[in-house]
Every structure is written in C-alpha cells, then in structure tokens.
C-alpha cells in the first residue's frame with residue numbers, strides 16, 4: 375500500500391537498477407547534508423490553534439505571478455528520462471494536471487522543445503553555464519523560443535559533488551551492461567524493456583551541439599566538470615540579463631550575504647537549496663538556513679525552499695518560516711519510477727493532501743494564515759539530533775554512543 379513518499383521510494387528502489395536508484399537517492403560524501411535536510415524538519419514543532427473554522431481550505435498561491443493550485447515546484451533533475459522513458463515530459467504533464475510548476479534541467483534526456491510541446495505552461499528552465507558561452511546562449515534562446523517563463527540559474531555546481539555511490543556503481547551515460555552490473559540488470563528487465571521506448575539515453579539538449587562524445591559513455595562528473603564553467607560569478611548575472619528578458623531565479627543560495635547580493639542584482643526569486651545534499655556536504659539542512667535568507671531578503675524577492683520535503687507538513691513549516699513555495703526533487707522521481715506520469719501525480723496528491731490536512735489541524739486554513747507563530751520556535755530540537763547516516767553506521771559498527779564520531 376502506498377501511503378506516503380517513503381512508500382514510493384521503496385517502490386522506486388525495487389523498480390530501478392541499483393545504479394539508477396542510487397544516482398537518484400544518494401548524496402555527496404558522508405551524506406550529512408542529505409540527512410540534515412530531513413532532520414531540520416524534525417526540529418520544528420507546530421503551535422496549533424483550536425476552534426477555528428477550517429471548513430474551507432486553500433493551498434493555492436502564486437509564484438512569480440503564476441497561479442498554482444499547490445505551493446509545489448518540481449525541481450530540475452538531470453537524467454529524469456533514465457527513471458522512466460520520456461520522464462521529463464511525463465513529469466511536466468503531471469505537474470500541469472496538478473496545478474504545480476515544472477522546471478526542466480539543462481541535463482535532461484528530453485529536450486527543451488519536446489517538453490514544451492507536450493506540457494502546457496508555466497514551465498521554468500534551469501541553466502548550467504557552459505564554458506562554451508555559445509552553447510549557453512543557445513540554450514537560453516531555445517528556452518525563450520519554446521515559451522519557458524523563468525530562467526533558474528543553478529549556482530552550487532562549481533565542481534560536481536563527490537557522489538561515491540555513483541563512482542562505486544560505475545554510473546555512466548548512456549548506461550551500459552557490464553560484468554559487474556549484469557545480474558542487477560537481469561533483475562530489472564522491466565526497466566530495460568520500458569527504456570526501449572525512450573527517445574534516447576543521453577543528454578538530449580546537446581545532441582546537435584557536438585559537445586557529447588560520439589561513441590564513449592561518460593561519467594556525469596567527468597562530463598560536467600569538462601563542460602560547466604567554474605568561473606561563473608555575479609557579473610554573469612548582468613550577461614544573462616542581456617540575453618534573457620524574463621525573470622531570473624537563483625538556485626543554491628545558502629546564506630544571508632548571497633541573498634542580499636541576489637536582490638541587489640535584481641533577481642526575482644531565490645531558492646534556498648543545497649542541491650538535495652548532492653553537492654557540498656556539511657552544509658546545514660536547507661530549512662535551517664531559510665529564516666536567515668528570508669530575513670535578509672526583506673520581501674524584495676520571492677524565496678523558495680528546496681531540499682528534504684517528504685511530507686505536506688514540511689511544506690507548511692517552510693511556508694510558516696517565510697517561503698513562498700517549495701521545490702521537490704526525489705519525491706516526484708520516486709513516483710516517476712513507480713508509475714510514470716500517474717506516479718508523479720500520486721506523489722503530488724500525497725503531498726497536497728497532507729498540506730491540506732495539516733492546515734486544518736493547525737487551525738490555519740489558508741497559506742496566507744501561516745507565519746512563524748504557527749511554529750514552536752521556543753522548542754527547537756537540538757542540532758545534534760541530526761546525524762549523518764554514514765556517521766551513524768560508523769558509530770553503530772564500533773559500538774560507540776551517538777555523537778562520538780563527530781564529538782557532538
């Protein structure tokens with residue numbers, strides 16, 4: 375029975391070859407930040423009001439002027455088309471059906487044009503800046519021509535995060551059958567059959583550019599570190615402004631100074647994010663950074679929280695702390711692995727039903743009723759309760775008390 379996002383995760387684990395599941399599910403190095411994204415939500419408790427008429431509830435909102443039925447944005451996820459054939463198209467259609475917003479990754483399997491042709495607006499396009507600025511400019515121009523509403527510039531991939539699971543699995547694009555994954559692939563013949571309906575098994579947006587190696591498969595880190603431009607800085611926001619007239623959203627902000635700089639550079643929205651714990655390990659959980667960023671922005675840009683959302687109550691906490699909406703990555707990918715477009719819709723239904731119930735039980739029937747008084751800020755759980763999974767394993771294996779591996 376599927377009750378929640380964790381149930382969908384277990385379905386995804388069974389349906390996907392190990393290397394694909396771990397690419398989706400895993401994080402960087404000790405996965406401290408991956409765990410902290412979750413435990414940050416556990417630190418906040420609610421402060422509920424009784425005897426409020428909650429017979430009419432409303433979780434609709436607007437993000438950059440777009441009306442959404444639910445405050446959920448499907449985040450950019452590279453290679454979603456390896457989770458299910460036409461994965462990005464299916465997820466974009468699911469988002470539209472459920473009144474959420476879809477963000478297409480630069481590194482998607484389906485192209486900018488394929489997604490825009492299949493799914494109604496609003497769509498956002500996520501940009502990685504390539505060393506070849508001609509390629510970068512052409513991506514932006516293609517997104518504009520295809521009708522994407524906002525450009526979401528990801529700023530936390532100066533170098534690909536150290537995802538040791540991908541290295542151990544030999545995860546490459548396009549995926550190949552090798553001696554070491556042969557048995558696992560045999561156990562997932564359903565996925566192999568489904569993927570035969572895929573338009574391709576590599577980064578769709580670059581087929582025409584000549585940037586993809588003609589014959590060889592590439593590791594994600596090897597390829598992106600060759601192509602992404604680590605020199606990108608604040609002055610490039612001006613350059614982007616000169617080639618993109620719509621809203622610019624910065625994804626990957628994790629402190630007040632950068633939030634202020636973003637506002638000074640005229641950015642319309644920023645996403646508090648640590649890339650789902652896939653980049654710099656030992657950043658705090660995204661929710662723990664949110665209040666600092668919201669306070670620094672002072673209402674001059676919209677703030678979106680990204681990372682660790684697994685329950686509707688998580689979304690409600692983020693909005694109470696000042697987020698306009700929340701971005702989700704893995705939750706919809708688990709749904710996509712489970713049952714394609716219907717699975718993504720199920721993941722959105724689960725979250726929005728949970729948001730609705732939380733609003734009722736909290737005595738705050740509309741998102742607009744949420745503020746910090748909906749939370750027990752006087753009862754924040756201690757930070758040391760958030761434990762990196764790898765450290766927990768280490769402590770368990772050595773019979774050490776919790777906290778001893780880091781001295782917390």
Ligand SMILES: Cc1cc2nc3c(=O)[nH]c(=O)nc-3n(C[C@H](O)[C@H](O)[C@H](O)COP(=O)(O)O)c2cc1C
Pocket residue numbers: 397398399411449450451452453479480481500528625647648649650651652680681682683701702703704705707
């Ligand atoms: C499989 C996968 C691929 C991702 N690819 C991208 C990407 O191409 N661009 C990007 O900005 N973020 C990417 N992300 C990060 C997500 O946009 C988002 O920040 C993260 O998944 C949020 O954490 P959550 O999975 O806990 O919701 C990816 C995440 C996953 C899980």
Ligand SMILES: CC(C)CC(=O)C(=O)O
Pocket residue numbers: 451452453481531594598649652
């Ligand atoms: C294909 C990758 C570059 C996508 C990404 O950003 C990620 O895996 O986190």
